Amino acid sequence: MKPLKSSDLHTRSEHYQSKPKLMFFGDPHGDLAPVIAAVKRFRPEAIVLLGDIQARRPLHDELRPILDLTEIWFVHGNHDTDSDADYDNLWGSELVTRNLHGRIVEIAGYKVAGLGGIFRSKIWDPRRPFEEAAFASADALRRSMRREERWRDGIARRHRSTIFPDEYLQLLRSPPADILVTHEAPAVHPHGWKAIDELAETLGVQLVVHGHHHQSIDYVGDGLMTAAAPFRAFGVDMGSHLTWPRDETGLGSPPQDLLDLAAQVFGAEAQTWLDKPHQLLDGQTPAAFAAGGGADKVRAMLSAIQHGGVA
Numbered sequence: 001m002k003p004l005k006s007s008d009l010h011t012r013s014e015h016y017q018s019k020p021k022l023m024f025f026g027d028p029h030g031d032l033a034p035v036i037a038a039v040k041r042f043r044p045e046a047i048v049l050l051g052d053i054q055a056r057r058p059l060h061d062e063l064r065p066i067l068d069l070t071e072i073w074f075v076h077g078n079h080d081t082d083s084d085a086d087y088d089n090l091w092g093s094e095l096v097t098r099n100l101h102g103r104i105v106e107i108a109g110y111k112v113a114g115l116g117g118i119f120r121s122k123i124w125d126p127r128r129p130f131e132e133a134a135f136a137s138a139d140a141l142r143r144s145m146r147r148e149e150r151w152r153d154g155i156a157r158r159h160r161s162t163i164f165p166d167e168y169l170q171l172l173r174s175p176p177a178d179i180l181v182t183h184e185a186p187a188v189h190p191h192g193w194k195a196i197d198e199l200a201e202t203l204g205v206q207l208v209v210h211g212h213h214h215q216s217i218d219y220v221g222d223g224l225m226t227a228a229a230p231f232r233a234f235g236v237d238m239g240s241h242l243t244w245p246r247d248e249t250g251l252g253s254p255p256q257d258l259l260d261l262a263a264q265v266f267g268a269e270a271q272t273w274l275d276k277p278h279q280l281l282d283g284q285t286p287a288a289f290a291a292g293g294g295a296d297k298v299r300a301m302l303s304a305i306q307h308g309g310v311a
């Protein structure tokens with residue numbers, strides 16, 4: 001048996017991340033069960049909900065089972081202002097301070113910029129210059145309204161999820177960021193917006209993730225954008241999620257005890273063995289087989305090898 005070196009452990013922990021840093025969730029539309037289940041399973045450092053949350057109770061009550069398991073962030077969507085309940089269960093929640101709209105927050109080691117809501121041409125069509133917007137800010141709209149026209153003495157509830165030029169501009173003039181999360185899609189989507197691309201490029205982000213369209217799309221992977229594009233972009237479907245950094249192998253992580261056992265048995269060669277297709281595992285690699293629910297069989301093989309057998 002070869003001795004285990006600490007450098008092996010370091011390499012292994014980098015190779016198979018024990019838990020993801022960030023997970024992005026597509027529009028829940030009231031169903032937060034998939035979010036809770038995924039957080040319990042993958043234990044990400046932080047999550048971001050991509051809007052249209054429509055929690056049926058205050059969001060902190062809906063997400064109580066995972067409040068202590070991960071850091072929760074979100075941007076709002078257009079449907080989060082559909083009814084008083086939709087609005088109150090989000091903006092009246094204890095998690096309201098976790099709205100990323102219009103700002104950049106460092107989350108799990110990434111600078112994450114957020115732009116919630118949608119563009120509505122009655123306020124501002126972002127294909128037109130800022131100066132041509134009907135209203136430059138929510139405050140300008142409010143001032144134009146008679147008192148009896150207001151909702152809770154402010155702008156109409158619906159426009160609480162409209163993107164105003166001043167909010168967009170403030171974000172555009174912010175320091176650089178790593179990731180941009182939006183409800184609206186970038187221009188590559190048939191219903192996307194160049195203004196999202198311009199924001200992403202000005203902020204210098206490497207990644208744009210959006211909701212709203214109920215489609216899981218890897219724009220580069222699906223051939224809709226080239227790898228030379230200034231940023232990667234993903235759409236996330238309702239009930240679905242995106243993990244970041246992305247596990248490009250498509251594999252999950254084998255359990256840590258199994259990795260430790262492999263290191264005991266193979267020492268510096270553990271990684272090589274874990275990543276080599278094995279005939280006893282239907283041609284899958286031990287790492288993939290274990291991550292896919294077959295950890296017991298891989299453990300048994302390692303035990304057999306450890307005790308002098310061959311596998």
Ligand SMILES: [Fe+2]
Nearest residue numbers: 052077078212
């Ligand atoms: Fe939406």
